Amino acid sequence: MNMRILRIELKRSIAPWAGVAAFTMSLAVMYLVMEKDFLTTTGWTNQWTSMALETRAPLYFVWPLAAGLGARQGLRDHRSGATELLISTPRPTSHRAAVLSAATAITLAAAFTAVVLVGGVQVLTNTSYTHLGWVPISLVGALTVVSGAVLGMGVGRTLPFVLTPPAVAMGILVLTVLAQLSLEKVDAATGFSTWEPNLFSLLSPAAQEARDVLLTLSVSVHVGQAIWLCGMAATGFVLLTAANLRNRLIALAPVVAGAVIALLVLPSDPRQVYVVDKAAARLVCDGPVCVTNTHRARLNDFAGPARDALRMMRSALGDQAPILIREDTEVWPDSSRPRRFRQTALFDFEDHEIAAAKGKELTRALIANSLVPRCSAYLGATSSSDVSAQSIAASWVLDEPEPHSSDMAYLSSGQQDEIRKVYGELTSLPRAEQRSRISTMYLGAVACKGDPFAALGGGASR
Structure with missing residues (x-):
């Protein structure tokens, strides 16, 4: 990839603003909405695993935002009336799509990483137990915003309408809301409302919370969510390069395959979603x-x-x-x-x-x-x-x-x-x-x- 072209894309696209918006919204959620969690042992500045899980909570809002901004970016060629001109150039469509998606991916991943760093600096002063088990949790979080943006860009280019960006954002928001609601379960014996993960809730990386300082997500959760999100990103990228209806229909295969494989990999037993970190315990x-x-x-x-x-x-x-x-x-x-x-x-x-x-x-x-x-x-x-x-x-x-x-x-x-x-x-x-x-x-x-x-x-x- 030509770095000069990438720098130009970073300047002329909304990618930097998408990163700023994601970073600002994430910190606002952490400090305003989740402030009450600061004093608990699972607060996002107290332990590494808790920090990684809690910094994924803003994805409830940031994931739809990234998808909506990605869809708006996908409308750019249509709004400028340059679609046919760009198609006629010798540069392959896949190269343009790679540069566009890379610019947005870099800024959004950097924004999520910055939020993790804000929490990580504070965790360093609050705990003596340091480990790397939290890294996969944060990597999946970064992949979430990237996949949402790339999928949004693909949908925006395929459906170049004014209402496409808000529709895409609303679609992802509905997914996160339904995934969160599916967690609630009322225990018949005690009458208490409890939160029990299920396959559908695991499709939203924002739905996993820090339940206990000794708990972390199992490997199958990391792998299943990564497959699902990579499928979303692949569909978005193929839609960016698709020039006809046949290719656009083929582009749906990665997200469908990713969802099917993810549901097979993700644990169906709620007791296997969270596992005890033996080193921590x-x-x-x-x-x-x-x-x-x-x-x-x-x-x-x-x-x-x-x-x-x-x-x-x-x-x-x-x-x-x-x-x-x-x-x-x-x-x-x-x-x-x-x-x-x-x-x-x-x-x-x-x-x-x-x-x-x-x-x-x-x-x-x-x-x-x-x-x-x-x-x-x-x-x-x-x-x-x-x-x-x-x-x-x-x-x-x-x-x-x-x-x-x-x-x-x-x-x-x-x-x-x-x-x-x-x-x-x-x-x-x-x-x-x-x-x-x-x-x-x-x-x-x-x-x-x-x-x-x-x-x-x-x-x-x-």
């Missing part, structure tokens, strides 16, 4: 306290309060108390019931009560979480009974005169009065009976049986 321990390799930078500040929590629970419960505290390396669907263990207390930094706490507050949070673990993988599924039992259990282990007010902040005044009443009744019992009730509550909570708050009042354990 590797445990790093300080005695009985373990965190994942991803969060190893937190271990120094976390180990002390965690050991204090283990010591206090051991002193209060004896042999019934957990002897290890470690970060949970299993990733469960929101509707599932995680496995819990009596001797090992599991925690998740995605739990704000633990992630935001330090020192004595962290010790308290770990005691509450260890003695009354959640029986749902969904972080928002903690019941008022669990919160009440956690407040009482933590206050009892810490030998406080009454439950901590901060534990009950989100409960009604009636529920707070009930907690104080149960705690008063519990602490008025002989010490052996107090320990028996706490132990019964703990064993029931670990097995996810009964009501932990009722167990503290002498009722059935969970």
